[in-house]
Amino acid sequence: MRIMRSDRYEAHFVTLDSVSLKDNLLGDPTQRTTVVLSPQDIPPDEPLPMIWVLTGYTGRGIAYLNHNPWQENFLDRLTRLTHQGMRPIRAVLPDCFTKLGGSQYLDSPVTGPYATYLWDELRPQIESSFAVSARAVVGKSSGGFGALVSVIMRPELFQALASHSGDMLFEWSYLPDFPKAYQVIESQGGIRQFIDAFLRRDDKPSSWISAMNIICLAAVYSPNLNKQDFPADFPLRFDTLEMDRDVWQKWMRWDPLQLVDQVRVQNILSALQLLYFDAGRFDEFQLQYGATRLHQKLLTYQIPHQYELYDGNHFRTNHRFDHSLPLLANALWTRRT
Known part of the structure; x- marks a missing residue:
C-alpha cells in the first residue's frame, strides 16, 4: 500500500484483484487500484x-489526485475544506473504467458487474482496513447518475447522496448525440471496426469519444449477447434513426426521472439524511432541465432535498465538491451523533 500526504490527509493506494470482474467480456483488467483519503491524526x-x-x-478515481491547471486536486481540496471547518471524513475514489470508457456503475454482461464489484466486493475490502460510521456517495455526470442508482439499488448502505450534473432526462441528454455518433461509427465500417480504430488512435477527438459513449451506454442499458456484430441493441436504427421503442424503454427504465415515480424509490430517498443535486445553467447535455424536473417531482412527492443551478457548464466543475462535501460530512456526522 503506497501513501501520499497533505498536512491533514493521507492518500492510501489499495490494490485489489477482483473476483467479480474476472473473465469480463471486454477483457478489462481485474486488478484495480482504489484511493482512500483518510485523516492523518485519526487511526x-x-x-x-x-x-x-x-x-x-x-474517469478513474486516481485521476482526482492529478494536478490540473488552475484546479486543486482532491487531496488538496479535502485538506482546505477541513481547514475551513469541515468535519473529518474518509473519501474513497474507486476505478470503474472499461475499454468502452465507463460502466455507469451498473452490472452488465458486456461491460462487467461493476455494481457488484463496488458494493459487494470492494466496499467490504476497504472497510476491513478503514472503519466506517456512516456512508454517502457523490459523483459527477455518469458518476452522479451512479451515485443515485447506487443508493436506489443498495439503500441499506447509504445515508446521504449528492449528484453533480448526473445523467437524466435521457431523451434530451442522450438522443441528440446519436446522429453524429452514428456517422462517426459508420465512417469506420461499423461498431467493432470503430472500437478497434478508437483504441488504436492516439488522438481521440471529442466526436469519437461521444460515439464511444453511445456504444458504452448501449452495452450497459440494452445488452444483447445474441447480437453477432456487437452484443447490444441500440434504440435508434443506424440507417434511418427510427426508434425501437422496446429498446428505448430499456434505457428509460434507468432514467432517474422515471425511477423517482416508483413508491419504493420515493421511500428510499425520503429516508436519506441528505439528497443534494445540481447542474450548470449552460450544461451541454441539457442536464439543467433534467435537474429542474427532478426538483419539481421531489416537491410533488414531498421528498426533502437540496437543489441548485449555477452559472457553469458540464466540464471543469470540480469546484462543486466545495458545496457537496461539507453538506455530506455534516449529514453523516449528524447521523453519527
Whole structure:
C-alpha cells in the first residue's frame, strides 16, 4: 500500500484483484487500484463517515489526485475544506473504467458487474482496513447518475447522496448525440471496426469519444449477447434513426426521472439524511432541465432535498465538491451523533 500526504490527509493506494470482474467480456483488467483519503491524526480503526466519490465517463478515481491547471486536486481540496471547518471524513475514489470508457456503475454482461464489484466486493475490502460510521456517495455526470442508482439499488448502505450534473432526462441528454455518433461509427465500417480504430488512435477527438459513449451506454442499458456484430441493441436504427421503442424503454427504465415515480424509490430517498443535486445553467447535455424536473417531482412527492443551478457548464466543475462535501460530512456526522 503506497501513501501520499497533505498536512491533514493521507492518500492510501489499495490494490485489489477482483473476483467479480474476472473473465469480463471486454477483457478489462481485474486488478484495480482504489484511493482512500483518510485523516492523518485519526487511526484507521476509529469509525468515521465515509464518502464514495464516483467519476464521470472516461474517469478513474486516481485521476482526482492529478494536478490540473488552475484546479486543486482532491487531496488538496479535502485538506482546505477541513481547514475551513469541515468535519473529518474518509473519501474513497474507486476505478470503474472499461475499454468502452465507463460502466455507469451498473452490472452488465458486456461491460462487467461493476455494481457488484463496488458494493459487494470492494466496499467490504476497504472497510476491513478503514472503519466506517456512516456512508454517502457523490459523483459527477455518469458518476452522479451512479451515485443515485447506487443508493436506489443498495439503500441499506447509504445515508446521504449528492449528484453533480448526473445523467437524466435521457431523451434530451442522450438522443441528440446519436446522429453524429452514428456517422462517426459508420465512417469506420461499423461498431467493432470503430472500437478497434478508437483504441488504436492516439488522438481521440471529442466526436469519437461521444460515439464511444453511445456504444458504452448501449452495452450497459440494452445488452444483447445474441447480437453477432456487437452484443447490444441500440434504440435508434443506424440507417434511418427510427426508434425501437422496446429498446428505448430499456434505457428509460434507468432514467432517474422515471425511477423517482416508483413508491419504493420515493421511500428510499425520503429516508436519506441528505439528497443534494445540481447542474450548470449552460450544461451541454441539457442536464439543467433534467435537474429542474427532478426538483419539481421531489416537491410533488414531498421528498426533502437540496437543489441548485449555477452559472457553469458540464466540464471543469470540480469546484462543486466545495458545496457537496461539507453538506455530506455534516449529514453523516449528524447521523453519527
